[in-house]
Amino acid sequence: MTFLDMLRDASTRNDSMLCVGLDPEPSRFPGAMQGDASKIYDFCAAIVDATYDLVNSFKPQIAYFAAHRAEDQLEKLMAHMRRVAPHVPVILDAKRGDIGSTAEQYAKEAFERYGADAVTLSPFMGFDSITPYLKYEGKGAFLLCRTSNPGGDDLQAQTLADLPGRPHMFEHVAKLAQGPWNTNGQLGLVVGATRPQEIERVRAVAPTLPLLIPGVGAQGGDAVATVKAARIGGGPIIINSSRAILYASQGEDFAQAARAAAIATRATLQAAARS
Numbered sequence: 409m410t411f412l413d414m415l416r417d418a419s420t421r422n423d424s425m426l427c428v429g430l431d432p433e434p435s436r437f438p439g440a441m442q443g444d445a446s447k448i449y450d451f452c453a454a455i456v457d458a459t460y461d462l463v464n465s466f467k468p469q470i471a472y473f474a475a476h477r478a479e480d481q482l483e484k485l486m487a488h489m490r491r492v493a494p495h496v497p498v499i500l501d502a503k504r505g506d507i508g509s510t511a512e513q514y515a516k517e518a519f520e521r522y523g524a525d526a527v528t529l530s531p532f533m534g535f536d537s538i539t540p541y542l543k544y545e546g547k548g549a550f551l552l553c554r555t556s557n558p559g560g561d562d563l564q565a566q567t568l569a570d571l572p573g574r575p576h577m578f579e580h581v582a583k584l585a586q587g588p589w590n591t592n593g594q595l596g597l598v599v600g601a602t603r604p605q606e607i608e609r610v611r612a613v614a615p616t617l618p619l620l621i622p623g624v625g626a627q628g629g630d631a632v633a634t635v636k637a638a639r640i641g642g643g644p645i646i647i648n649s650s651r652a653i654l655y656a657s658q659g660e661d662f663a664q665a666a667r668a669a670a671i672a673t674r675a676t677l678q679a680a681a682r683s
């Protein structure tokens with residue numbers, strides 16, 4: 409099954425646009441686990457077990473594992489997700505971007521070592537930095553387009569005066585991803601929920617691409633405005649929330665609290681989609 413098939417299937421089966429982000433930070437773990445990086449797998453597996461019937465995807469962020477020398481725990485977690493929720497796609501948030509020969513190694517890491525269904529990439533180094541990922545048939549690749557952080561303005565909001573219509577850089581990325589770069593239909597875009605009006609601008613040039621949208625929850629993005637903007641054009645929608653779900657409680661009830669937070673977030677997104 410391709411990434412897109414899995415995404416459609418999980419979105420329908422779980423009636424969900426929600427992606428639970430797996431950003432394990434040991435200092436925020438509950439009780440006896442607190443501060444213990446050897447518990448990263450146990451913590452994340454408990455979150456996965458509590459939420460896999462509520463989501464359309466999971467998104468482990470690789471830095472939270474690598475910073476703690478916990479890549480082995482990420483491998484174990486990927487295998488766990490495959491076992492308990494084989495229909496739920498996993499997007500490895502790695503934001504890679506490098507020359508072709510190095511990109512080949514990063515693609516191998518994401519798709520062969522970790523078995524991810526999709527990966528996040530920086531488009532800054534151009535098309536040849538993306539092509540190694542597209543050689544993996546059926547896998548997804550999400551290009552950073554209009555990110556949720558304040559510094560996203562520094563480059564992404566700049567006008568490209570030499571191009572027809574003087575688009576912003578993020579609009580140009582969206583146009584390339586919808587058109588000439590999307591050779592096998594594997595591309596999607598990362599756009600932040602902190603800027604719903606700009607999601608509308610992205611949808612104007614990339615109506616059918618899957619959008620991976622972080623920024624609701626801890627970053628305060630407007631979930632309702634985000635869904636309304638993202639559904640224009642009909643492309644698949646993935647709304648990520650990490651900390652607001654992972655750390656809904658720092659007590660022994662953390663997994664139940666994560667489930668309750670996921671149920672509430674999914675309901676907000678469902679209501680927005682139906683309004």
Ligand SMILES: O=c1ccn([C@@H]2O[C@H](COP(=O)(O)O)[C@@H](O)[C@H]2O)c(=O)[nH]1
Nearest residue numbers: 469555556600622625626627649650651
């Ligand atoms: O523009 C972007 C791109 C990626 N992210 C990532 O998403 C999650 C957000 O976590 P929250 O706790 O829900 O704020 C995190 O892994 C980021 O690296 C992003 O926030 N914005």
